[in-house]
Amino acid sequence: MNLTLTEILFFVLSAITIISGALVIFSRNPVYSVLYLIVTFFAIAGHYILLNAQFLAAVHVIVYAGAIMVLFLFVIMMLNLNETTEPKTALWSKFAAVIAGLTFLPLLVGALKTSEAVVMAQPQNSDIGLVKTLGQVLFTDYLVPFELSSVLFLSAMVGAVLLGKKSTEETN
Numbered sequence: 001m002n003l004t005l006t007e008i009l010f011f012v013l014s015a016i017t018i019i020s021g022a023l024v025i026f027s028r029n030p031v032y033s034v035l036y037l038i039v040t041f042f043a044i045a046g047h048y049i050l051l052n053a054q055f056l057a058a059v060h061v062i063v064y065a066g067a068i069m070v071l072f073l074f075v076i077m078m079l080n081l082n083e084t085t086e087p088k089t090a091l092w093s094k095f096a097a098v099i100a101g102l103t104f105l106p107l108l109v110g111a112l113k114t115s116e117a118v119v120m121a122q123p124q125n126s127d128i129g130l131v132k133t134l135g136q137v138l139f140t141d142y143l144v145p146f147e148l149s150s151v152l153f154l155s156a157m158v159g160a161v162l163l164g165k166k167s168t169e170e171t172n
Contacts, residue, residue, distance in 0.1 A: 010050055017043040030076045034069055041065040055131045 003011075020039040027033045041064045048057035138146050 006050060009046070013043045013046040013050070016040075017047070031073065034073045034076060037072075038065050038069045041069065052130070055134055 017040055020036045020043065023036040024033045024040060027036060041060065045057040045060045045065070048054075048060060
């Protein structure tokens with residue numbers, strides 16, 4: 001069985017994604033859960049790179065791992081969560097969760113059993129997913145919607161500044 005470098009990277013990234021995703025669920029410390037989720041997001045970005053979607057990988061890291069996870073981490077640290085303030089889960093609630101999971105398991109196994117094997121396909125056009133190609137499509141085929149969305153964002157930003165300026169003037 002000869003594995004290519006892409007297949008080896010796929011399996012390594014998949015293992016990292018699954019293990020860190022499980023650690024997100026089973027970690028008792030919420031800060032560690034957020035850090036494991038960041039690792040999961042980086043592994044998923046690695047999958048995007050293997051699919052030759054570099055722009056999507058970069059946006060994924062910037063938006064999810066960068067902005068949203070930092071916000072989650074900030075909120076968790078501000079809330080100062082610990083075991084003394086966390087409400088205790090009743091035993092019947094844990095039992096119901098286990099029953100629900102075991103009920104879902106045959107459905108998941110049946111869905112996976114009927115699915116076909118996934119074959120790693122190589123894209124025919126190596127330019128798919130590159131920023132250069134995306135920019136060419138945006139500024140040729142979708143120029144009008146792209147510019148209209150930029151005007152919409154500009155008007156939203158001006159409106160936010162005006163609303164913020166009004167509220168500071170009223171407090172003085």
